[in-house]
Amino acid sequence: MTLDAKFSGKLAYEYCTHFTNRIGERIQGQEGTDLAKDYILEKFKEFGLEKISAEPFPVLTSQQSLVQITTGKHNIAGLSFGLSGASEEGGTSAPLLYLNPWELQQSAKELPEVEGKIVLFYSRNASEQNYQTLIEAGAKGIIYISYNPGTPPYLPSGFTYLRLSLGKETPVTPIVSVSHRDGQILKEKAGQAAIHADVKTYKSESYNVLGEIPGTEPEGVILISAHYDSVPYSAGATDNAGGTAILLELARSLAKSGIKHTIRFFACGAEEGAILGAQHYCTKHEKQLSEIKLNLNFDVQGTQLGNLAIGILANEPLQKHLVKNTSEWKPMLRVGPTGGDNKVFAWHGIPAIHWWYGGGSNFLYNHTPLDDITQISVDSLETVGEASQHFIGSIEKLKTLDFTLPTEQRQELETKLKPRITPEMIEKHKIGP
Numbered sequence: 001m002t003l004d005a006k007f008s009g010k011l012a013y014e015y016c017t018h019f020t021n022r023i024g025e026r027i028q029g030q031e032g033t034d035l036a037k038d039y040i041l042e043k044f045k046e047f048g049l050e051k052i053s054a055e056p057f058p059v060l061t062s063q064q065s066l067v068q069i070t071t072g073k074h075n076i077a078g079l080s081f082g083l084s085g086a087s088e089e090g091g092t093s094a095p096l097l098y099l100n101p102w103e104l105q106q107s108a109k110e111l112p113e114v115e116g117k118i119v120l121f122y123s124r125n126a127s128e129q130n131y132q133t134l135i136e137a138g139a140k141g142i143i144y145i146s147y148n149p150g151t152p153p154y155l156p157s158g159f160t161y162l163r164l165s166l167g168k169e170t171p172v173t174p175i176v177s178v179s180h181r182d183g184q185i186l187k188e189k190a191g192q193a194a195i196h197a198d199v200k201t202y203k204s205e206s207y208n209v210l211g212e213i214p215g216t217e218p219e220g221v222i223l224i225s226a227h228y229d230s231v232p233y234s235a236g237a238t239d240n241a242g243g244t245a246i247l248l249e250l251a252r253s254l255a256k257s258g259i260k261h262t263i264r265f266f267a268c269g270a271e272e273g274a275i276l277g278a279q280h281y282c283t284k285h286e287k288q289l290s291e292i293k294l295n296l297n298f299d300v301q302g303t304q305l306g307n308l309a310i311g312i313l314a315n316e317p318l319q320k321h322l323v324k325n326t327s328e329w330k331p332m333l334r335v336g337p338t339g340g341d342n343k344v345f346a347w348h349g350i351p352a353i354h355w356w357y358g359g360g361s362n363f364l365y366n367h368t369p370l371d372d373i374t375q376i377s378v379d380s381l382e383t384v385g386e387a388s389q390h391f392i393g394s395i396e397k398l399k400t401l402d403f404t405l406p407t408e409q410r411q412e413l414e415t416k417l418k419p420r421i422t423p424e425m426i427e428k429h430k431i432g433p
């Protein structure tokens with residue numbers, strides 16, 4: 001491989017700006033993701049990639065027009081969680097009940113006081129299990145207080161999880177998040193409250209976008225991936241316009257390099273929606289998956305304050321090779337499941353490496369409206385681009401691409417991915433009357 005074109009942080013920044021500023025939020029199954037898909041297709045063509053395609057798959061999506069909580073004289077703005085239920089006509093009204101983080105760890109049976117209440121809670125690490133428990137215990141509504149005082153309401157990913165895991169045809173429980181400060185006000189004023197959440201949930205389509213650089217003497221395919229969707233109300237700059245921008249710039253800079261192994265670029269749809277795009281790809285192309293020898297996934301990128309971080313799911317020889325060939329950039333290395341889409345590929349037996357720029361400030365604005373272009377640094381995009389490009393070059397010199405996944409790593413993935421929502425579940429899911 002000869003590098004005709006150097007990875008340019010500036011160009012990557014330009015692509016990133018297109019996603020965040022020209023398009024904005026890119027919610028699965030909605031206009032933003034369609035525009036992003038078209039832009040990626042256009043760039044793949046411009047760079048001269050081959051086998052370019054956009055593969056559709058079904059998703060559930062939701063739109064909200066008004067989310068507000070009223071209590072006494074207070075009107076508090078909130079955001080509804082993806083696929084939250086709508087409130088009743090005129091608002092879902094009930095007494096507020098604050099649960100402390102410890103109480104939240106109990107089972108539904110241990111929480112009889114929750115029945116018929118709007119539950120207000122704070123937790124640094126609220127899980128889907130917490131919401132399930134509250135719904136099972138009979139909560140009429142749920143208000144989640146954002147853990148970070150400096151940000152607007154936080155929006156979790158796993159967009160589709162709640163409702164499907166409960167097997168309900170219509171989401172009945174409104175779940176909204178409020179800022180940290182508003183959460184404190186609600187707790188203080190605890191009394192009768194009403195949630196007004198105008199939310200519509202419907203089926204739609206998202207796309208996986210693919211393109212290839214054919215290898216000169218391919219021994220297999222290297223799959224480079226990044227998700228291009230975002231959570232609602234966020235331009236998703238670091239998560240993950242930055243990663244998609246790196247993917248595009250790698251495609252441009254490697255397109256005419258005469259690389260030995262085939263590189264397939266995969267801009268994944270609906271990662272925030274329960275990693276649906278990556279799952280759909282693996283099911284649809286199940287028979288050809290063995291040709292993919294390695295996955296490099298870029299998720300959470302461009303962060304101003306942080307450092308290069310790499311998560312690896314692969315055997316020791318590849319771990320050693322990775323350490324040796326990235327040492328110049330001093331990455332923080334972790335063996336085990338990190339990231340999103342890469343876990344799906346690894347679960348299907350493909351050794352996977354997740355590249356991100358982390359350990360810094362990104363968790364403060366991740367999945368909030370603050371994750372905009374001002375969080376992105378040209379240098380950080382360029383660092384990850386150069387390091388990964390160097391690594392791709394080093395793979396060329398290896399005698400074989402036969403990497404494997406150790407059993408312990410696969411077991412860890414198995415437990416993490418088991419309760420997941422699959423595209424088949426979405427396909428079968430009935431919605432509306």
Ligand SMILES: [Zn+2]
Nearest residue numbers: 239240299300
């Ligand atoms: Zn992400």
